[in-house]
Amino acid sequence: xxxxxxxxxxxxxxxxxxxxxxxxxxxxxxxxxxxxxxxxxxxxxxxxxxxxxxxxxxxxxxxxxxxxxxxxxxxxxxxxxxxxxxxxxxxxxxxxxxxxxxxxxxxxxxxxxxxxxxxxxxxxxxxxxxxxxxxxxxxxxxxxxxxxxxxxxxxxxxxxxxxxxxxxxxxxxxxxxxxxxxxxxxxxxxxxxxxxxxxxxxxxxxxxxxxxxxxxxxxxxxxxxxxxxxxxxxxxxxxxxxxxxxxxxxxxxxxxxxxxxxxxxxxxxxxxxxxxxxxxxxxxxxxxxxxxxxxxxxxxxxxxxxxxxxxxxxxxxxxxxxxxxxxxxxxxxxxxxxxxxxxxxxxxxxxxxxxxxxxxxxxxxxxxxxxxxxxxxxxx
Amino acid sequence: xxxxxxxxxxxxxxxxxxxxxxxxxxxxxxxxxxxxxxxxxxxxxxxxxxxxxxxxxxxxxxxxxxxxxxxxxxxxxxxxxxxxxxxxxxxxxxxxxxxxxxxxxxxxxxxxxxxxxxxxxxxxxxxxxxxxxxxxxxxxxxxxxxxxxxxxxxxxxxxxxxxxxxxxxxxxxxxxxxxxxxxxxxxxxxxxxxxxxxxxxxxxxxxxxxxxxxxxxxxxxxxxxxxxxxxxxxxxxxxxxxxxxxxxxxxxxxxxxxxxxxxxxxxxxxxxxxxxxxxxxxxxxxxxxxxxxxxxxxxxxxx
Numbered sequence: 001x002x003x004x005x006x007x008x009x010x011x012x013x014x015x016x017x018x019x020x021x022x023x024x025x026x027x028x029x030x031x032x033x034x035x036x037x038x039x040x041x042x043x044x045x046x047x048x049x050x051x052x053x054x055x056x057x058x059x060x061x062x063x064x065x066x067x068x069x070x071x072x073x074x075x076x077x078x079x080x081x082x083x084x085x086x087x088x089x090x091x092x093x094x095x096x097x098x099x100x101x102x103x104x105x106x107x108x109x110x111x112x113x114x115x116x117x118x119x120x121x122x123x124x125x126x127x128x129x130x131x132x133x134x135x136x137x138x139x140x141x142x143x144x145x146x147x148x149x150x151x152x153x154x155x156x157x158x159x160x161x162x163x164x165x166x167x168x169x170x171x172x173x174x175x176x177x178x179x180x181x182x183x184x185x186x187x188x189x190x191x192x193x194x195x196x197x198x199x200x201x202x203x204x205x206x207x208x209x210x211x212x213x214x215x216x217x218x219x220x221x222x223x224x225x226x227x228x229x230x231x232x233x234x235x236x237x238x239x240x241x242x243x244x245x246x247x248x249x250x251x252x253x254x255x256x257x258x259x260x261x262x263x264x265x266x267x268x269x270x271x272x273x274x275x276x277x278x279x280x281x282x283x284x285x286x287x288x289x290x291x292x293x294x295x296x297x298x299x300x301x302x303x304x305x306x307x308x309x310x311x312x313x314x315x316x317x318x319x320x321x322x323x324x325x326x327x328x329x330x331x332x333x334x335x336x337x338x339x340x341x342x343x344x345x346x347x348x349x350x351x352x353x354x355x356x357x358x359x360x361x362x363x364x365x366x367x368x369x370x371x372x373x374x375x376x377x378x379x380x
Numbered sequence: 381x382x383x384x385x386x387x388x389x390x391x392x393x394x395x396x397x398x399x400x401x402x403x404x405x406x407x408x409x410x411x412x413x414x415x416x417x418x419x420x421x422x423x424x425x426x427x428x429x430x431x432x433x434x435x436x437x438x439x440x441x442x443x444x445x446x447x448x449x450x451x452x453x454x455x456x457x458x459x460x461x462x463x464x465x466x467x468x469x470x471x472x473x474x475x476x477x478x479x480x481x482x483x484x485x486x487x488x489x490x491x492x493x494x495x496x497x498x499x500x501x502x503x504x505x506x507x508x509x510x511x512x513x514x515x516x517x518x519x520x521x522x523x524x525x526x527x528x529x530x531x532x533x534x535x536x537x538x539x540x541x542x543x544x545x546x547x548x549x550x551x552x553x554x555x556x557x558x559x560x561x562x563x564x565x566x567x568x569x570x571x572x573x574x575x576x577x578x579x580x581x582x583x584x585x586x587x588x589x590x591x592x593x594x595x596x597x598x599x600x601x602x603x604x605x606x607x608x609x610x611x612x613x614x615x616x617x618x619x620x621x622x623x624x625x626x627x628x629x630x631x632x633x634x635x636x637x638x639x640x641x642x643x644x645x646x647x648x649x650x651x652x653x654x655x656x657x658x659x660x661x662x663x664x665x666x667x668x669x670x671x672x673x674x675x676x677x678x679x680x681x682x683x
Contacts, residue, residue, distance in 0.1 A: 052477075054477040054480065054481075056480075123662075126662050126666065127662065127665065130665055130666055130669040131669060132665050132669045134476060134477070135412070135416070135417075135418050135476050135477065135480065136620055136665075138418075138477065138480055139418065139613075139616040139617070139619070139620060140620065140658075140661065140662065142613060142616065143613050143616065143617055143657075143658050143661070144658060146613045146654060147651075147654040147655045147657075147658045150650070150651040150654050150655075151651050151652070151654070151655055153651065154649055154650075154651035154652070265609070265613070269481075269484055272481065273481075276481065306492065306495070306496060309488045309489070309491065309492035309495075310488075310489055310492050310493075312485070312488050313485040313486065313487070313488035313489035313492070314485065314489070315485065316481055316482060316484055316485025316486075316488065317468060317482045317485040317486065319481075320472065320478045320479075320481050320482040320485070321468070321471055321472065321482060324475075324478065
């Protein structure tokens with residue numbers, strides 16, 4: 001994976017920061033929510049790409065963060081002593097005690113990070129410390145996604161059941177429907193995404209990140225070297241869960257609704273595809289993949305709804321069989337496409353050189369000799 | 381009906397659910413034990429079996445309709461499984477997590493295909509005349525318990541299939557090769573066993589059995605494009621609890637999961653039963669991380 005230069009990062013960031021001035025309100029809101037989802041995708045690169053843990057239940061942690069914030073938004077939008085509609089319809093007369101703490105914004109915001117993070121840590125520890133992993137873990141997380149979604153649906157009186165939580169008005173005193181506030185929300189999302197991006201970029205280079213990589217490529221050997229792999233995997237999975245929770249909270253703010261349909265088995269596995277398309281071990285790839293797949297989904301499923309699942313299915317198969325490194329693999333010099341691009345570049349240089357040389361005298365040799373291919377090795 | 385009758389009725393229901401789970405999980409467990417891959421499109425083989433049974437039911441009438449449907453479901457699903465193994469699974473050998481994702485893609489395509497062909501609403505297969513009715517216990521402390529023939533038939537089918545697969549593995553030449561590959565793939569290959577063909581055979585056998593399960597399931601609940609998804613997660617849990625590729629372990633685990641969820645549903649709701657089942661599985665692997673029947677191995681990397 002070629003490293004992007006700091007200049008290109010700066011340019012992309014500037015472009016994204018200026019997006020509110022160039023995009024229509026509709027596309028801006030889409031981009032905002034996709035950037036929110038990208039925070040989750042960043043977490044998956046750590047969990048899946050680095051540590052090699054496939055989680056098919058990331059929607060659960062997304063949902064925990066989303067519901068934590070949604071409960072706060074719901075209770076803020078009520079007049080004192082009032083109850084949300086769905087509670088009244090179900091005959092609930094008093095706000096359940098476990099709603100109370102979420103009335104305070106700071107508690108809710110802490111819960112957005114801590115609840116999914118701790119839940120992820122607990123699950124990971126319970127499974128990994130018995131050296132159960134790989135496919136088993138993927139299947140257990142999928143069962144978790146199923147159980148979580150059915151549990152939410154069954155909680156009609158307390159969590160709005162199938163319809164979830166909606167009708168939010170303000171957050172920290174800002175009216176959510178205001179266009180300025182939405183613009184601010186977009187920038188806040190971008191800032192959080194950027195922070196997460198550089199945090200994970202730093203984390204990958206630390207010893208922690210290196211041990212994770214070693215665990216992915218040979219857990220047994222890491223154990224023989226004297227490392228206990230379990231805490232590394234648990235911390236990585238917990239970080240992934242916390243990022244998913246933050247993504248869920250941001251997504252709820254952008255969309256204004258959270259329901260079990262967004263946290264179940266199918267959405268959870270779609271999250272893996274975003275990252276797979278972009279490149280499971282590439283931070284920019286994960287963001288790009290998330291934004292592209294979701295724009296694609298928005299476009300295809302509104303134009304031809306029945307085609308979307310076919311397309312999604314094909315995407316799964318293609319990404320895994322042909323492009324295991326995703327889009328970021330395309331740019332890599334080691335991929336087939338990368339080698340092809342390299343050869344093409346070399347050929348065109350040689351042709352240009354030959355053309356130029358025929359016009360030149362023998363003693364005036366150009367500086368870029370065609371046999372020196374090293375400098376072509378980095379395709380921007 | 382007395383309390384004991386209610387419990388007996390629920391246990392009977394649990395037994396029939398366990399039978400479907402057993403048939404669904406059998407193929408998963410076999411190919412997982414052998415090739416270390418999980419086929420996420422396995423649930424769709426149930427769906428294919430259900431729709432094949434429905435299609436046969438539309439064409440063939442009379443008492444033989446259901447046996448013909450079962451055969452068609454088995455053959456159709458095993459062919460589809462063979463194609464899947466040949467085109468996707470084989471290419472991803474040694475990358476179990478990627479196989480998981482690719483086969484999930486296949487399952488999405490199959491689901492949408494079924495939706496386009498048969499519509500989103502489920503289709504029902506009417507049980508043949510000789511399967512309508514039920515055994516009702518008249519006397520004793522179980523008086524009032526009614527056992528529908530359809531469910532009895534499903535249980536018998538599961539037992540029969542389990543016996544046949546067990547016989548196949550224990551007594552046929554192909555079964556011997558299967559056991560050899562299961563124990564030591566390289567050594568079996570060195571002895572001249574065509575391991576790739578064994579893989580193909582076992583994979584398509586497993587999907588065929590899932591097709592049977594789907595046809596049987598179509599008798600008690602309508603076949604829908606998502607019928608596979610609703611069963612497959614439980615089948616995965618059965619595989620986890622049962623252990624790597626063991627028939628006995630799979631059968632015991634299917635019984636455990638089926639009876640547990642049926643039992644717990646009498647006391648709580650379906651949604652809570654799901655959660656409790658998951659808790660049970662996570663607690664279970666604390667004690668037996670390799671499943672009920674663990675394979676002994678000194679290999680470093682099992683997965």
